[in-house]
Amino acid sequence: MRAVTGIWRWRHNPLRRRTDLIEAWVAFVAVVLLALAVPAVGWTAGARTDASLQQAARTQHEQRQRTTARVVRAADTPASGLHSSGSEGEEPLRRAVVARWTAPDGTSRTGTVSTRRELADPGDTFPMWTDRGGRPATPPMQSGTARAHALVVGLLATALAAVFVEASRRLVVRRLVQRRYEHLDRAWAKAGPDWGRTGAGS
Template sequence: MRALRGLWRWRRNQLCRATDLAEAWLALAALLLIVVAAPVSGFLTGTAAQDSLQRSAGAQQRSRHLVTATVVRRLGGAPPEVESDIGAARETRSRVLADWAAPDGTSRHGATLADIESPHRGDHFGLWTDPRGRITTRPLDTETATTHAVLAGVGAALATVAVVETVRRLIVWNMVRRRYARWDQAWDRAGPDWGKAGTGS
C-alpha cells in the first residue's frame, strides 16, 4: 500500500526525481511478486513434498513390520532414553536384550529399546523390523508426511518473500548510493565558489 501511495503522491509533483518513481515502482513490483509468487512457490513446493513423502510413507509401511518381542533381561550401562516422533507421544524406553520372530519366520535375538519403564523377563513389547527381522524405525505415517509437506510449503513461501525483499533492498541501496555519489560530485563542482561574493551573478 505504501508503494501505491508513493506513486500517487509523485504522479504530478515537480520535485519528483526519476529515482523516486523508480523506488515506488520497485516497491510495487516487489509487493506484487510477494502476493503472487510466494503462494505459488509454497503451493508447488508443498505439493511436490506431499507426493514424495506420501510415496516414501507408503514404501516404509509396506517394508516395515511391527512384531512382538519378548524381554530376556534388562541391559545396564545406559539410562532409559526418551524418544519422540512428530504426532506421537513421548515414550520412556529401556535398553533390553530381547527375542523376536522376523516376518519370514526366523528367530532373532539382540539388544534393543523397549517402550517399558521397568522391563522384566517375559514382558512383551512392539518392535519394528524390516522383512529380514532387522530392527528399524517406525514407518512414516501419512499425517506426519502431510505435516512435513505443509511445513515445506510454508518455508518455501517465506523464503520467496525473503528473497524478493532482499533483492528490493539491494536495488534501493544501490540507487541511494549512486544518488549520494551524484550529490557529492555536484557539491565538489560547487565547492570552490561556495560563499564567495558575486558567485552565481
Template structure:
C-alpha cells in the same frame, strides 16, 4: 483512497528525482511479487513435499512390520548400563516376516522381566527399526515445507529489492556529489561583486 491520490500527486513533485520514482516502482513491484509469488511458491513447495513424503510413507509401511519380541534378559549392557524410566534397553528375540529368528537390543518404556513380550518394528532384513511415518505427520511436514518455501520466496524478493535500492541510493548520492561540486564553488557568493 486519499493516500493513493496523494501518491499519484507525488510523482509530479519537482523535488522527486527519477531515482525516487524508480525506488517507488521497485517497491510496488516487490510487494506485488510477494503477494502473488509467495503463495504460489508455498503451494508448490507444500505439494512437492507432500508427494515426496507420501511416497516415503508408502515405502516405510510396505517395508516395516510390527512383530512380537520376547525379552531374553533385562540389562544387556550389564548392571552398569544406565536406565531411566523412559529408556530401558533389553535383550530380546523375535521372528521376522520371512520366518528367520533374530536377536538384539530393543528399547522399551516399561519395566520388563525375561519372558515378557513386546511389540517392535522391524525392517525387511529383520532388524529393529523405528515406527514408520504416518500420513498425518507427512501432511504436517509438507505444510511446514510449504510455509517455509513461501517465506523464503518473500525473503528472496526483499533481498533483491534491497540490493537494487542500495544501488539506486549510491547512484543518487553520486549524482548529488556531482551537483554539489558544480554548485559548491559559488555557494554563498552568488550575486556579490568584489
C-alpha cells in the same frame, strides 16, 4: 498500497526525479512478489516435500512389518540405535532386553532391542517393527509426521523468499539513494562556487 500511490503521485510531479519513479516501481514490484510469488514458492516447496515424504512413508510401510516380541531376559549389552516402540527422547525410560519375535517369513528370531522399562521383565510382550529380513527396524514414518515436516519446509521457504525480496528491494533503494547523493554532489560542485552571486543564474 503505498507503492501504488507512490507511482501515481510521481507520474506528473514536476519535482520527480528518475530515481524516485524507479524506487516507486521497485516497491510496487516487491509488494506484488510478496503477495503472489512468495506464497507460491512456499506452497510449491511444501507440496513437493509432502509428496516426497508421503512416498517415503508408503515405501517404509511396505518394507516394514509390525510384530509382537517377547522379553527373554535383560540384555548384557546396550541395544542398537533402533527402538522397538515409543518415541525419540525417551532413553532414560528405556531398557535393553533380549527378545524373541517372529520374522515375516515365519521363522523365530532372537536379538537385543530396547523397550520401555515397564515392559522389560521376562515374559512381557511389546510391539516392534522389523524389515523384510526380520531384523529390528525403526517405526515407519506416519502420514501426519510427513505432513508436519512439509509444512515446516513450506513456511521456511516462504520466509526465505520474503527475506530475499525485501533484501533485494533494500539493496536497490540503497543504490538509488547513493546515485541521488552522487548527482547532488556533482550539481553542488558545479554551482557551488557561484552560488548566490548576481547573474550566476541562481
